[in-house]
Amino acid sequence: MNELEQNLVQIVRLAIAEQIDDVRLYVARLVRKYRVTNPELAEQLDMYLRSRPSRSNSVLRKSAAPKDSSHAVPVDDESRLSLLKAFRDEPGRVQPLLSSDLEELLGQLVQERKQAGKLIALGLRPTRSAMFVGEPGVGKTLTARWLASQLNVPLFVLDLTAVMSSLLGRSGTNLRAALDFAKSTPCVLLLDEIDAVAKRRSDDADIGELKRLVTVILQEVDEWPPDGLLLGATNHPELIDPALWRRFDLIVKFGMPEQDAVREALRLYLGPDYAVFGRWAEVLTQAFAGESFSDIEREAHRFRRALALGASDDKTLVEDFLRGRMTSIERSKRIPLAVQLSKDSGLSQHAISDITGVSRDTIRKHTTGSPS
Numbered sequence: 001m002n003e004l005e006q007n008l009v010q011i012v013r014l015a016i017a018e019q020i021d022d023v024r025l026y027v028a029r030l031v032r033k034y035r036v037t038n039p040e041l042a043e044q045l046d047m048y049l050r051s052r053p054s055r056s057n058s059v060l061r062k063s064a065a066p067k068d069s070s071h072a073v074p075v076d077d078e079s080r081l082s083l084l085k086a087f088r089d090e091p092g093r094v095q096p097l098l099s100s101d102l103e104e105l106l107g108q109l110v111q112e113r114k115q116a117g118k119l120i121a122l123g124l125r126p127t128r129s130a131m132f133v134g135e136p137g138v139g140k141t142l143t144a145r146w147l148a149s150q151l152n153v154p155l156f157v158l159d160l161t162a163v164m165s166s167l168l169g170r171s172g173t174n175l176r177a178a179l180d181f182a183k184s185t186p187c188v189l190l191l192d193e194i195d196a197v198a199k200r201r202s203d204d205a206d207i208g209e210l211k212r213l214v215t216v217i218l219q220e221v222d223e224w225p226p227d228g229l230l231l232g233a234t235n236h237p238e239l240i241d242p243a244l245w246r247r248f249d250l251i252v253k254f255g256m257p258e259q260d261a262v263r264e265a266l267r268l269y270l271g272p273d274y275a276v277f278g279r280w281a282e283v284l285t286q287a288f289a290g291e292s293f294s295d296i297e298r299e300a301h302r303f304r305r306a307l308a309l310g311a312s313d314d315k316t317l318v319e320d321f322l323r324g325r326m327t328s329i330e331r332s333k334r335i336p337l338a339v340q341l342s343k344d345s346g347l348s349q350h351a352i353s354d355i356t357g358v359s360r361d362t363i364r365k366h367t368t369g370s371p372s
């Protein structure tokens, strides 16, 4: 038998066994295989593939899911690196600090899934896709993990920068493989650094491969199975193709941590050593204003390591840290910080002035001037 005949037999075998999801996977594979050698055939197959929603329901699919290697996490043929990073967190294991707005928004997203029946009865459907926007280190990935754990499914993270850096001509195949895999199993899929595709597209507008990548993603957002959740994350919203932007059901903006969140983060990251650093909590909270959670975490962990080694004490660590921070804190914020330091630390005004660059006169004026 020639190759096409073998494909036909395979399709019939799967179709007769009513393994509809496997038929879809197989056809998707054929589309990729024939895209170059027989584009007309590939296009026809692709059209039928897209003409029907991707999945029956998850119960059916679970029982029909093949146990063979076709369900292993896909890897790039060249590097053999796994394209998808998988997280399987127990509910309650990861808990991001979120503003009350975000907590509400994301809480609803979870409830929409848990009470999907209510929505469907009214002709509504749960949110299928969301775009996370925010600076690095504010909890986009962490929140994706939390969502997946709440929904009791794994999170797969596809780093689009990594996909893009895989050999040109393979990135499309790699992306497809990853998307097909994620569609074949109940999960949350996070397309991390989704701007990587958009950016590259505008840089090398003539490279058809990259244009196709965006097209692939566009189609997927529209067709994402209702029991899956597709997330995108970016810290460059301005680079996102507006057509892509529009297709996401929900936009979630992650801001820099607010003061209360900074305070909580310090408590969280200092762990048992909070007992030692607690008296610096207010000063540190002010000094960390405008920094991301991951920056706060990094410093807190450095403090803890130094303390554990006996290399330094809390006072020296905090003083040195503050000294380094002062250049990036504007003067109007340095004054209250100096005042706080004078309240909490027992340091002399001379020392505080030396650390903060605020004159002793100003410190004196603000500490004695305020009603206490």
Ligand SMILES: Nc1ncnc2c1ncn2[C@@H]1O[C@H](COP(=O)(O)OP(=O)(O)O)[C@@H](O)[C@H]1O
Pocket (backbone or CB within 6 Å): 095, 096, 097, 098, 134, 135, 136, 137, 138, 139, 140, 141, 142, 143, 293, 294, 295, 297
């Ligand atoms: N909202 C948050 N609550 C608690 N910790 C956070 C939060 N955001 C970031 N972190 C800490 O910083 C690390 C990096 O965060 P991550 O979610 O990867 O940021 P992003 O994806 O936005 O760049 C996390 O592993 C966590 O330790």
Ligand SMILES: [Mg+2]
Pocket (backbone or CB within 6 Å): 137, 140, 141, 142, 192, 233
């Ligand atoms: Mg991230």
